[in-house]
Amino acid sequence: MRRVVLLLVGLAISGALVVLAVQSLDLDVVRRTLSEADVWPWVPAAMATYVLGQVLRGWRCQVLVKRDAPLTLATATNIVVVGYAVNNIAPLRLGEFARAAMLSERAGLPFAQSLGVTFLERVLDGLTVLGLLVVAIFALGDSTWLELVAAPAAGIFGAAAAGVGLAVVAPAALVGIASRLGSVLGRKVQEVAIRLAVQTTASVRALRRPDQAALIVALSAVVWLVEAAMFLLILGAFDLPLRYDWALLAMAVTNLSVLLPSSPGHIGPFHYFCQQAVVSVGVAADLGLAYAVGVHLAFYVPVTLWGVGLILWYAQAGSWRLSMLRRAEGASAEAASGIGRVVAVSAAPSVPGGPTRFLGALVGALIPVDVAADAAKATVTTRFVHDRLADLPARLRLLLLVGLTGFRMLVVLRFLRPFESLPAARRRSVVAAWAYGPVPPARALFKAVRSTALLAAWEQRAA
Amino acid sequence: MKYDVIIVGSGAGGAVTALECAQAGLSVLVLEEGRRHALRDYGKPATEAMGALFRRGGMTPIMGRVPMGFVEGMCLGGSTEVNSGFWCRTPRESLLRWAAQYQLADAGHDALAEHFDWAEDWLEVARSSRPWPRSTEVFARGAEAMGWSAKEVERMARACEGANVCPSGCPNGAKGMTRRVIPAAEAAGAHFVTGHRAELLLTRKGRVEGVLAAVRREDGAEELVRIDAEHFYLCCGATQTPALLRRSGIKRRVGNSLRVHPMLKVVARFPERLDADKDVLALLQVREFWPEISLGGAFFTPGHAAMALSENWPQNEPLMEELGHLGAWYVAVRGTGRGSVRPSLWSRRDTSSRYDVNDEDMRHLSRGMARLSALLLAAGATAVYPGVWGLDPITTEVQAARWLDEVLPRSALALTTVHAFSSCPMGEREDKCPLDSWGRVRDYANLRVNDASMLPDSPGVNPQGSVVALARRNVLRFLEDIAA
Numbered sequence: 001m002r003r004v005v006l007l008l009v010g011l012a013i014s015g016a017l018v019v020l021a022v023q024s025l026d027l028d029v030v031r032r033t034l035s036e037a038d039v040w041p042w043v044p045a046a047m048a049t050y051v052l053g054q055v056l057r058g059w060r061c062q063v064l065v066k067r068d069a070p071l072t073l074a075t076a077t078n079i080v081v082v083g084y085a086v087n088n089i090a091p092l093r094l095g096e097f098a099r100a101a102m103l104s105e106r107a108g109l110p111f112a113q114s115l116g117v118t119f120l121e122r123v124l125d126g127l128t129v130l131g132l133l134v135v136a137i138f139a140l141g142d143s144t145w146l147e148l149v150a151a152p153a154a155g156i157f158g159a160a161a162a163g164v165g166l167a168v169v170a171p172a173a174l175v176g177i178a179s180r181l182g183s184v185l186g187r188k189v190q191e192v193a194i195r196l197a198v199q200t201t202a203s204v205r206a207l208r209r210p211d212q213a214a215l216i217v218a219l220s221a222v223v224w225l226v227e228a229a230m231f232l233l234i235l236g237a238f239d240l241p242l243r244y245d246w247a248l249l250a251m252a253v254t255n256l257s258v259l260l261p262s263s264p265g266h267i268g269p270f271h272y273f274c275q276q277a278v279v280s281v282g283v284a285a286d287l288g289l290a291y292a293v294g295v296h297l298a299f300y301v302p303v304t305l306w307g308v309g310l311i312l313w314y315a316q317a318g319s320w321r322l323s324m325l326r327r328a329e330g331a332s333a334e335a336a337s338g339i340g341r342v343v344a345v346s347a348a349p350s351v352p353g354g355p356t357r358f359l360g361a362l363v364g365a366l367i368p369v370d371v372a373a374d375a376a377k378a379t380v381t382t383r384f385v386h387d388r389l390a391d392l393p394a395r396l397r398l399l400l401l402v403g404l405t406g407f408r409m410l411v412v413l414r415f416l417r418p419f420e421s422l423p424a425a426r427r428r429s430v431v432a433a434w435a436y437g438p439v440p441p442a443r444a445l446f447k448a449v450r451s452t453a454l455l456a457a458w459e460q461r462a463a
Numbered sequence: 464m465k466y467d468v469i470i471v472g473s474g475a476g477g478a479v480t481a482l483e484c485a486q487a488g489l490s491v492l493v494l495e496e497g498r499r500h501a502l503r504d505y506g507k508p509a510t511e512a513m514g515a516l517f518r519r520g521g522m523t524p525i526m527g528r529v530p531m532g533f534v535e536g537m538c539l540g541g542s543t544e545v546n547s548g549f550w551c552r553t554p555r556e557s558l559l560r561w562a563a564q565y566q567l568a569d570a571g572h573d574a575l576a577e578h579f580d581w582a583e584d585w586l587e588v589a590r591s592s593r594p595w596p597r598s599t600e601v602f603a604r605g606a607e608a609m610g611w612s613a614k615e616v617e618r619m620a621r622a623c624e625g626a627n628v629c630p631s632g633c634p635n636g637a638k639g640m641t642r643r644v645i646p647a648a649e650a651a652g653a654h655f656v657t658g659h660r661a662e663l664l665l666t667r668k669g670r671v672e673g674v675l676a677a678v679r680r681e682d683g684a685e686e687l688v689r690i691d692a693e694h695f696y697l698c699c700g701a702t703q704t705p706a707l708l709r710r711s712g713i714k715r716r717v718g719n720s721l722r723v724h725p726m727l728k729v730v731a732r733f734p735e736r737l738d739a740d741k742d743v744l745a746l747l748q749v750r751e752f753w754p755e756i757s758l759g760g761a762f763f764t765p766g767h768a769a770m771a772l773s774e775n776w777p778q779n780e781p782l783m784e785e786l787g788h789l790g791a792w793y794v795a796v797r798g799t800g801r802g803s804v805r806p807s808l809w810s811r812r813d814t815s816s817r818y819d820v821n822d823e824d825m826r827h828l829s830r831g832m833a834r835l836s837a838l839l840l841a842a843g844a845t846a847v848y849p850g851v852w853g854l855d856p857i858t859t860e861v862q863a864a865r866w867l868d869e870v871l872p873r874s875a876l877a878l879t880t881v882h883a884f885s886s887c888p889m890g891e892r893e894d895k896c897p898l899d900s901w902g903r904v905r906d907y908a909n910l911r912v913n914d915a916s917m918l919p920d921s922p923g924v925n926p927q928g929s930v931v932a933l934a935r936r937n938v939l940r941f942l943e944d945i946a947a
């Protein structure tokens with residue numbers, strides 16, 4: 001019931017702010033301003049900047065959980081993006097929970113700890129944005145936003161920061177409080193309360209090491225400075241002056257305003273406050289609204305597409321398990337094999353093809369001349385390399401394919417002939433330049449091929 | 464039918480677990496993904512053996528800032544069937560660290576001694592009774608010249624005849640796990656089924672009810688079979704155990720702390736003939752810098768020599784004409800970096816493993832390479848060829864000493880490892896360990912892990928001894944518990 005009320009309140013606020021934003025505006029002018037905006041290069045640049053901001057957020061998330069789980073930058077970024085995307089398409093800031101759930105799943109952390117990390121990220125965001133708002137206010141010398149946005153936000157984030165600070169410096173005290181409160185409701189509840197308190201205080205562990213705390217604070221600042229750069233680039237799209245102080249103000253006011261309950265994607269608060277921020281520095285209201293729509297698109301589109309793509313990708317990876325569990329439940333005793341009950345039978349996999357002419361030529365260029373000249377040995381070697389490359393994990397196979405395709409294209413561009421048609425001596429020199437040359441990624445690309453080729457060729461030679 | 468115990472994996476941990484459970488009278492089923500091979504199929508060239516005996520034909524690299532070649536056995540007996548058999552007890556220091564940092568209970572030096580005694584007896588662990596190969600002699604000479612303590616390592620390969628085919632399976636049947644432990648487990652009633660891959664654990668309310676195993680039929684189709692049991696042991700090795708747990712939805716702290724012993728190989732040329740490809744690898748290990756840094760002999764065949772020289776192949780290729788004068792050695796460090804294991808999102812069959820070689824690992828690898836090179840030169844080598852791109856052969860001890868203080872560049876290193884562990888560490892520290900001190904998966908009453916993944920962190924020595932001894936300790940405790 002509470003959720004429904006919150007949802008309705010959010011939608012009402014969204015609606016009201018949309019009305020406020022468009023009130024007394026000529027919407028045709030807004031539409032025309034939007035259609036006349038210089039999309040190129042500003043909007044793609046703004047979107048790319050926003051994506052960079054997400055990667056930086058991923059980096060921060062990676063540092064926050066580093067002591068508990070080694071997340072890759074890609075995974076950590078994906079976790080952040082899923083959170084943003086869910087916020088964009090679902091109400092009630094469900095994205096924060098989705099983000100915590102995914103962090104818990106990917107990192108193997110207890111949910112309470114992941115939620116704590118997500119909360120900490122949000123507190124850091126709030127404090128940073130607040131700080132940047134104050135900077136913008138001083139830079140512009142206009143204190144309108146001080147009372148309207150900065151003061152209430154300072155109250156909220158100040159209280160949250162105090163809680164975080166306590167968890168950082170006195171985790172035992174918090175656990176003690178949880179224990180005492182829990183004990184009132186019996187032993188079981190007390191145990192759960194202690195466990196949750198321990199897990200929650202663990203979420204701020206990274207802040208206890210000064211070097212990591214400094215990195216986290218610095219990253220938070222960079223994240224929001226980069227976000228302000230996105231706001232700046234969209235100014236360019238509407239032929240507005242490229243003033244970073246304007247962008248900073250718009251970014252800070254808009255991001256603090258989305259704390260208000262609203263519709264998915266923050267429609268309403270985002271547009272109204274972004275518009276009002278630029279109006280306060282002298283931009284016309286209709287142009288201001290067009291600007292707000294432009295920023296919202298740059299903010300909404302890439303991250304939502306990226307996040308939804310990820311959700312589908314993770315869902316398909318998890319669906320196999322669910323379908324197998326369902327089948328296992330229904331496995332009947334009649335369909336018994338020697339040791340258990342048959343649950344499913346899948347068709348025989350297709351037989352993979354043999355080595356290509358290109359691979360044969362590549363292997364020939366890597367192995368000793370006499371082995372390459374011996375058709376039988378060369379064939380065994382090429383087959384071995386082919387089979388081993390087929391054994392590589394799918395992701396590495398794809399990378400290898402992309403890399404070798406790039407290699408082949410560069411060879412064609414340089415020699416106007418495919419690699420296979422080059423004279424043998426030329427093939428050797430080209431391959432040596434890549435496989436043993438000074439460029440680490442080129443060497444890495446050839447590593448699997450050259451190692452397996454040399455292993456097989458020299459075993460053949462000795463046989 | 465419902466088994467008392469299902470054990471997934473028949474390697475160092477799984478075989479011992481099966482033996483003890485079967486001898487205690489439990490009905491035991493061991494699911495092994497790899498095949499059972501006859502001795503006549505062993506000792507084949509790498510071109511045949513890799514596909515038959517190793518997981519994904521040996522193409523299971525561990526990614527990270529310095530990608531590492533990593534292989535693990537996939538056959539009855541697991542990696543013990545393709546390893547060189549070197550056997551070490553867990554250093555006292557490692558056990559103390561495990562107690563201090565992971566609160567691993569009752570696993571001190573004295574508590575483990577009986578399990579090591581048992582294992583060494585069963586697996587016929589012993590020093591070689593054959594004369595030392597030349598590669599061992601020169602290594603001993605170098606260690607003596609440097610004044611460093613070195614020791615011939617005992618091996619779990621009693622019947623070794625020096626065929627030098629360890630990674631292809633021993634045609635003389637010297638490997639202890641398939642020679643003694645698995646036959647004894649079968650004699651006691653354990654049922655080993657090969658070619659069965661455990662895909663998924665079926666869980667309900669804090670218990671595992673069954674396992675789904677995939678088996679390839681004669682016609683090439685794949686059958687998924689549900690098998691139920693009272694208790695489950697995962698002994699799939701350091702990468703596959705966490706992958707199976709996570710695939711089954713058991714994720715808390717699982718696969719977050721993979722550790723390895725990163726290994727850098729060097730080839731050295733001696734004026735005299737070593738014929739290292741005609742006898743077993745060097746049996747001596749330098750213990751002077753142990754357990755942080757160990758130096759020892761690496762497997763050597765023409766193919767492996769070519770791979771070890773391949774970083775600087777255009778310069779090194781002519782060396783292959785002097786194969787009889789070459790030998791290969793390694794420096795291995797107690798990895799202090801950390802990695803992870805996850806089932807791949809790209810393919811159900813893939814596992815993605817990462818390990819980040821940290822600065823301390825790099826310092827130890829560099830120093831280790833300096834020392835190993837100095838030792839080999841002191842032993843009379845004319846040049847040492849490290850697996851480091853762009854590094855000229857080291858021909859004087861002074862050149863080697865450079866790397867005592869300087870650090871090798873990460874991007875130039877060719878690292879490998881065959882020692883992976885600690886992806887599901889055990890101990891009482893809930894914030895680090897998904898397993899309790901006896902290998903039970905937290906929150907699951909009847910699920911246990913008993914393989915290399917349970918080691919709290921790097922033991923710093925060849926790990927199979929630690930795996931076997933701890934596995935026995937854990938399974939005996941389990942048998943006591945269920946008897947009670």
Ligand SMILES: Cc1cc2nc3c(=O)[nH]c(=O)nc-3n(C[C@H](O)[C@H](O)[C@H](O)COP(=O)(O)OP(=O)(O)OC[C@H]3O[C@@H](n4cnc5c(N)ncnc54)[C@H](O)[C@@H]3O)c2cc1C
Pocket residue numbers: 471472473474475476477494495496497534535536537538539540541542543545546547548549550551630659660661662698699700701703704707881882883913914915916924925926927928930
């Ligand atoms: C080439 C090589 C050389 C080595 N040399 C030494 C040495 O000299 N000394 C030393 O101490 N250590 C050595 N090691 C390491 C040592 O062999 C391992 O640490 C040890 O065997 C690990 O034991 P384990 O039980 O964890 O895994 P393993 O022995 O690897 O056994 C795991 C088994 O589980 C099976 N399995 C995995 N997933 C599934 C599944 N889903 N379903 C069914 N079955 C599954 C695998 O096929 C495998 O047979 C070497 C390893 C290798 C690969």
